[in-house]
Amino acid sequence: MIVYIEQILIDNFIINFFILLSLQSIFKVKLKKLNLVLSSLLGSIVAVILPIFNFSFIFSSIIKILLSLTMVAIIKKYKKIKEFFLYYLSFLFLTFMFGGACIFLLMLFDSSFNVNNYYSYNLPIGAIVLIIFFLFVILKNIFKNIYSRKTVNNFVFKIKLFNKNKSDELLGFLDSGNFLIDSLTNKPITIVDYNSLKNLLSNISITDILLNRTEKLNSEFNNVHMQNVSSINKGNKVIALEIEKLVIYLENENNIIINNAIIGLTIKSFINDLGYNALLNPSLF
Numbered sequence: 001m002i003v004y005i006e007q008i009l010i011d012n013f014i015i016n017f018f019i020l021l022s023l024q025s026i027f028k029v030k031l032k033k034l035n036l037v038l039s040s041l042l043g044s045i046v047a048v049i050l051p052i053f054n055f056s057f058i059f060s061s062i063i064k065i066l067l068s069l070t071m072v073a074i075i076k077k078y079k080k081i082k083e084f085f086l087y088y089l090s091f092l093f094l095t096f097m098f099g100g101a102c103i104f105l106l107m108l109f110d111s112s113f114n115v116n117n118y119y120s121y122n123l124p125i126g127a128i129v130l131i132i133f134f135l136f137v138i139l140k141n142i143f144k145n146i147y148s149r150k151t152v153n154n155f156v157f158k159i160k161l162f163n164k165n166k167s168d169e170l171l172g173f174l175d176s177g178n179f180l181i182d183s184l185t186n187k188p189i190t191i192v193d194y195n196s197l198k199n200l201l202s203n204i205s206i207t208d209i210l211l212n213r214t215e216k217l218n219s220e221f222n223n224v225h226m227q228n229v230s231s232i233n234k235g236n237k238v239i240a241l242e243i244e245k246l247v248i249y250l251e252n253e254n255n256i257i258i259n260n261a262i263i264g265l266t267i268k269s270f271i272n273d274l275g276y277n278a279l280l281n282p283s284l285f
Contacts, residue, residue: 025144050064166199178280187262192277193277225239
């Protein structure tokens, strides 16, 4: 029985710890490791006690509910009751997910395992630890990518470029590294992907851009010239030109309208999974 108690204690402690650790990734908070250890230890101790005493189903369920509430209450101080229940519901969701993964593993590799008596199994401790660890890593990376995408999206804006009754709608990324100032007009430069300007550059070929030919551009735009951009394209020059208007659309705020805006054309595509195709200068804001 000693081995049985040790195995239940260790397995449940590890599972509880990773469940609580996952809450950090979900809510992007830093929880004290001591609180996580105490909460996990409490959960594992109760997991050992419950099968020893033959409690009724109702009484066992009440104990489990009180246990889960206590475990969540231990890990941090809550400012509002709403915050506590948000953590609690997330804890329950993770418990079902991690627990379901463990039961699936036991049913798959432990022929003696019985769902009705899930406290008794022969699978080594290392196997449980391994599956829980991989599940935790996957979950952590999922939420890391979600928050990363959300953070980047806060700096992506819908923009529209106007010139001679033509317009192109793009997505512009507010680039903290783009402080390029036009040497001719002393205005901030917005770097734009040539391939995204289907309308404004409908009469301009890619060859004109590659060879830095400005003759055709002079008939369509003002202040066409070559501009040094040391931070883009490894210090090469791009074609800078003036358009009639650039509009940056902001949610729940007045849009930013820049008349006679300067854009720098580049054949280097910015389009990625986020979809932006222009680099906005912070000075525009």
